Amino acid sequence: MKEVSVKxxxxxxxxxxxxxxxxNNAHDVESEIMSxxxxxxxxxxxxxxxxxxxxxxAGLRVILRIKKIFPDLRIINVCTDVxxxxxxxGFTEMMTVEKAYRVVSVDGCEEIGRGANGTIYRIDRDxxxxxYNNADALADIQHERxxxxxxxxxxxxxxxxxxxxxxxxxxxxxFELLNASSFSKILSTEPEKFDWCVKEYVxxxxxxxxxxxxxxxxxxxxxxxxxxxxxxxxYLPEESGKKLLSLVEAVPHxxxxxxxxxxxKNLELQNDEVLxxxxxxxxxxxxxxELASMYNSFVGYSEADHETIKKFQGFDFxxxxxxxxxxxxxxxxxxxxxxxxxxxxxxxxxGYARMIRRSIRRGGLDTASGRAEIDxxxxxxxxLLEKTDTLLFTRNExxxxxxxxxxxxxxxxxxxxxxxxxxxxxxxxxxxxxxxEIFVNIANYAYNPGAGKATVRVEVADEPxxxxxxxxxxxxxxxxxxxxxxxxxxSAEERNIGGLGIFMTxxxxxxxxxxxxxxxxxxxxxxxxx
Amino acid sequence: MSLPKKIDLHMHTSVSDGSDSPEEIISHVKCxxxxxxxVTDHDAIKGCETITGLLEEGDPRxxxxxxxxxxxxxxxxxxxxxxxxxxxxxxREAVGEGHAIRMEKLKKxxxxxxxxxxxxxxxxDEAALFALDNPGKPHIGNMMVRYxxxxxxxxxxxxxxxxxxxxxxxxTPERAISAILDSGGVPVLAHPSYGRGDDLILGSDMDAxxxxxxxxxxxxxxxxxxxxTEKLQAEILGFAKKYSLFVTAGSDYHGSNKLVRxxxxxxxxxDEYPEGLLRFLERAGFTA
Numbered sequence: 001m002k003e004v005s006v007k008x009x010x011x012x013x014x015x016x017x018x019x020x021x022x023x024n025n026a027h028d029v030e031s032e033i034m035s036x037x038x039x040x041x042x043x044x045x046x047x048x049x050x051x052x053x054x055x056x057x058a059g060l061r062v063i064l065r066i067k068k069i070f071p072d073l074r075i076i077n078v079c080t081d082v083x084x085x086x087x088x089x090g091f092t093e094m095m096t097v098e099k100a101y102r103v104v105s106v107d108g109c110e111e112i113g114r115g116a117n118g119t120i121y122r123i124d125r126d127x128x129x130x131x132y133n134n135a136d137a138l139a140d141i142q143h144e145r146x147x148x149x150x151x152x153x154x155x156x157x158x159x160x161x162x163x164x165x166x167x168x169x170x171x172x173x174x175f176e177l178l179n180a181s182s183f184s185k186i187l188s189t190e191p192e193k194f195d196w197c198v199k200e201y202v203x204x205x206x207x208x209x210x211x212x213x214x215x216x217x218x219x220x221x222x223x224x225x226x227x228x229x230x231x232x233x234x235y236l237p238e239e240s241g242k243k244l245l246s247l248v249e250a251v252p253h254x255x256x257x258x259x260x261x262x263x264x265k266n267l268e269l270q271n272d273e274v275l276x277x278x279x280x281x282x283x284x285x286x287x288x289x290e291l292a293s294m295y296n297s298f299v300g301y302s303e304a305d306h307e308t309i310k311k312f313q314g315f316d317f318x319x320x321x322x323x324x325x326x327x328x329x330x331x332x333x334x335x336x337x338x339x340x341x342x343x344x345x346x347x348x349x350x351g352y353a354r355m356i357r358r359s360i361r362r363g364g365l366d367t368a369s370g371r372a373e374i375d376x377x378x379x380x381x382x383x384l385l386e387k388t389d390t391l392l393f394t395r396n397e398x399x400x401x402x403x404x405x406x407x408x409x410x411x412x413x414x415x416x417x418x419x420x421x422x423x424x425x426x427x428x429x430x431x432x433x434x435x436x437e438i439f440v441n442i443a444n445y446a447y448n449p450g451a452g453k454a455t456v457r458v459e460v461a462d463e464p465x466x467x468x469x470x471x472x473x474x475x476x477x478x479x480x481x482x483x484x485x486x487x488x489x490x491s492a493e494e495r496n497i498g499g500l501g502i503f504m505t506x507x508x509x510x511x512x513x514x515x516x517x518x519x520x521x522x523x524x525x526x527x528x529x530x
Numbered sequence: 531m532s533l534p535k536k537i538d539l540h541m542h543t544s545v546s547d548g549s550d551s552p553e554e555i556i557s558h559v560k561c562x563x564x565x566x567x568x569v570t571d572h573d574a575i576k577g578c579e580t581i582t583g584l585l586e587e588g589d590p591r592x593x594x595x596x597x598x599x600x601x602x603x604x605x606x607x608x609x610x611x612x613x614x615x616x617x618x619x620x621x622r623e624a625v626g627e628g629h630a631i632r633m634e635k636l637k638k639x640x641x642x643x644x645x646x647x648x649x650x651x652x653x654x655d656e657a658a659l660f661a662l663d664n665p666g667k668p669h670i671g672n673m674m675v676r677y678x679x680x681x682x683x684x685x686x687x688x689x690x691x692x693x694x695x696x697x698x699x700x701x702t703p704e705r706a707i708s709a710i711l712d713s714g715g716v717p718v719l720a721h722p723s724y725g726r727g728d729d730l731i732l733g734s735d736m737d738a739x740x741x742x743x744x745x746x747x748x749x750x751x752x753x754x755x756x757x758x759t760e761k762l763q764a765e766i767l768g769f770a771k772k773y774s775l776f777v778t779a780g781s782d783y784h785g786s787n788k789l790v791r792x793x794x795x796x797x798x799x800x801d802e803y804p805e806g807l808l809r810f811l812e813r814a815g816f817t818a
Contacts, residue, residue, distance in 0.1 A: 022728050023728050024692060025688070028684050028687075028688065030788070030789060031684065034789060056728035056729075056730065057723070057724040057725070057728060057729060057730040058724075058728060060724075060730070060757070061724065061757040062789075064756075064757050064758075064759070065756075065757070065788070065789035065790060066789075068756075068789070068791070068794065069789065085730070088732060089723070089730065089732070089759055089761060089762055090759030090760055090761025090762055091759055093759070093760065093761060094759050094760065
C-alpha cells in the first residue's frame with residue numbers, strides 16, 4: 001500500500017497518510033509530498049491521519065519540515081497510538097492535532113442530566129457522555145475539561161472527562177460515573193430524602209462559594225450580568241433599566257467560584273460521594289448571580305407553565321419551589337421567612353433579566369405564549385426594581401477555621417447583623433463580649449491539639465426583636481452551661497479566669513442552651529433587644 | 531572574538547549525502563547570514579579539508595566537523611565531532627574505518643543485485659561508484675535507472691536495494707568518541723531525542739543513554755536542532771544543565787536532498803544563549 005497521497009480539494013491541500021511512516025519510507029514520503037505541494041505554500045495544508053497506524057521519529061521530522069513550510073498545518077483523525085507519540089514529543093503543542101473520535105450513539109440511553117450547553121446520557125453501567133448542543137463543540141469540550149480540572153485541584157469533587165467521542169453531528173465528552181443518580185432523580189423517586197438532599201446540596205454550594213479562584217482562570221459573572229442588564233435597556237422603562245444597571249454595577253468583584261448552572265440535575269450521588277458535574281459554566285462572582293440561576297431552574301422558568309419543570313427535572317413545581325426555599329434558607333443559615341424572601345427577591349431581579357433576554361433572543365416576542373411569559377416576568381421585574389436598593393446580602397452563617405486569628409471576622413460578622421437592626425452600641429458591645437468568650441473557647445479547646453472549623457450563625461427576629469447566635473463545632477463534646485459559676489465574691493487573683501468567661505456570657509444573654517447532636521457541639525445564645 | 535549571532539554546526543556536503551559541493555555550501559552559508567558554521571559529513575572529513583583551503587579573510591568562521599554513524603548493543607547514535615585537528619591520525623583512522631565499512635556495504639549491495647536479480651554494471655561504472663566519497667543507495671539507484679533496471683531511483687531503492695540488509699557494519703560510539711577526543715575535538719550527541727531512524731528516546735531512556743555516553747567521554751548535546759519541538763529542546767537543555775554538557779545548534783541541512791533550510795536550528799537570533807552553548811563557543815575561541 002502506498003503510504004501517502006496528496007489531494008488538492010477546494011482551497012485546501014489534503015495529505016493522506018496511511019500505514020507506517022518510518023525510516024524506511026520517510027524519505028520517499030517526504031519527496032512525494034514536496035513534489036505535490038511545491039509552489040502551493042499559500043494554501044492551507046491538512047494531514048489526514050485516519051489510516052496512519054504508526055509514525056517513527058523519521059516520520060515526525062518530515063511532519064515538522066512540512067510545518068515549517070506551511071505554518072498553519074493541521075493533523076486530523078489521529079488514532080490514539082499516534083496521538084500519544086505526537087503528544088509526548090510536543091507536536092500537539094505546536095500545531096493543531098485533532099484526534100479521531102470514537103462514534104457513540106445515545107439512542108435509547110437514559111438522560112441523566114441537562115445543562116445549558118448539552119445533555120448527559122448514561123451509555124453503560126460505568127460511563128456517561130455529555131453531548132453538546134452545538135456541532136462545533138470541540139473548543140467547548142476542551143474548555144470544560146480545563147475548568148473541571150481547575151475545580152478538582154481547588155477541592156471541588158467533580159468528574160473529568162477522559163475521552164471525546166462523536167455523537168451524531170456533534171461531539172460528546174465521556175466521563176466515568178459509576179452507578180450514580182442525580183439529585184433530581186432522588187427527589188422525584190425518593191421524596192423522603194428531601195431534607196437530606198437539601199443538606200448535601202447546600203453543603204456543596206457553600207463549598208463552591210468558599211473556593212477562591214486564582215485571578216484570570218475563570219470568567220467574571222459580573223461581566224455577563226452587566227451584558228444582560230445592558231440588553232434589557234431596550235425592553236424596560238428608562239428608569240427601571242437604569243436601576244437594573246446601577247444595581248449590577250454596584251455588586252463588588254468577588255474572586256470566589258460560582259457554578260453558574262447549579263440545579264439538581266448537575267449534582268450526582270455516586271456511591272456515597274456527591275459529585276458536581278457540568279462544569280462549563282464555572283465562573284467567579286458574587287453569590288447573588290448563582291442564586292439567580294438557581295431561582296430560574298427551580299421556579300422562574302416554570303412560572304408561566306408549571307409543567308415545564310417536570311420535563312426538565314422530573315419533579316413538580318411545588319417540589320421545586322419547596323426545594324429552592326429550603327435550600328436558600330439553609331444556605332443563608334436562617335429560619336426567617338422574611339430574610340429568605342428578601343434574598344429571593346434580589347435573586348429574581350437578575351433571574352428575570354436573564355430569562356427575558358434569553359426568551360427574546362430565541363424569538364419569544366414572535367409568539368403569543370412567548371409574549372405572555374415575557375410580560376409576566378417583566379411586570380415582576382419592574383416591581384422588584386422599584387423596591388430594591390442593593391443586590392448584596394449577608395448570609396446568617398459564617399464557617400471558618402476555629403482559631404484566635406479569626407476572632408475579628410466573627411465579631412465583625414455578628415456586628416454587621418446587629419447594625420442592620422439598629423442595635424444600640426451598648427448591647428452590641430455586650431453581645432460581642434459574649435461571642436468572643438465562646439469563640440475563643442472553641443478555638444483553644446475544641447480541637448486541641450488539632451484544628452477544625454467553627455460555624456457561627458446569627459438570626460434576627462422581629463416582634464419582639466431578638467438576636468440568636470449559634471456556635472457549632474465538631475470538636476470534643478463540651479457543655480459550657482454545665483460549668484459551675486465562679487465565686488465572684490473572691491478577689492480577682494483567686495478566681496478561675498476561664499469560668500468567668502462563660503459566667504459573663506450567661507449574665508449578658510437572656511438564654512443559653514447547649515446540645516450535642518450529630519457529632520457537633522451546638523451552643524445557642526439568645527438576647528432580647530428592646 | 532565576539533559571539534557569533536547566527537550559527538549552524540550541522541550540515542552535509544556532496545562528500546556525504548548533501549547536494550551542495552563544499553564551494554557551494556560556503557556561498558549558501560554566507561547568503562544565510564551564518565557567522566559560524568561547521569560541515570559534518572557522515573564518516574568523512576574531506577569536505578572540511580577542502581573548505582579550510584577555500585575560506586578567505588572576512589568569510590564566516592568555520593569549525594571542523596564530522597558525524598559518525600555508530601551502533602552498539604544499546605542502540606544507534608549519531609556522534610558529532612567538532613574542532614578536531616584534521617591532520618591527526620586518530621580521526622583519520624576512524625573516518626577511514628567508516629569509509630571502509632561503507633565500501634564493504636557497496637560491494638555487498640552490488641553482489642546482492644547480481645545474485646538476486648541478475649543486475650550487472652560495467653567495470654567502469656562500478657569503479658566510478660567506488661571512487662565516490664560516500665556512495666550509497668541513491669547512487670546505485672540512479673545507475674539502475676540508467677541501465678533500465680528500475681523506472682525511478684525511489685523504485686530502485688524500495689523494490690530492490692531495501693531488500694538487502696546491510697547488517698551491523700557501524701563503528702561503536704566508544705571508537706568515535708575516543709577518536710574525536712584524541713584528535714583534540716569535542717564529541718557531541720547529534721539530535722539526541724532522535725536516535726537513528728525509528729528511535730525516539732525520551733525521559734529516563736534519554737537519561738540512561740546520556741549517562742552511558744558521558745562515561746565514554748561524550749561532552750555535548752545538540753539541543754538546538756531543526757527537527758525538534760520546543761518540548762524536545764527543553765528536555766535536552768535540561769539534561770545539558772544536569773550533566774554540565776556543551777550545547778550546540780545545527781540544522782542538518784542536506785541541500786536539495788531534504789527540506790531543511792540552512793541555519794534553521796530553532797535557536798533564533800537574539801535568543802539568549804544557554805550556558806552550555808556559551809562554554810562551547812568559548813572553547814572555540816569566542817567570548818561574550
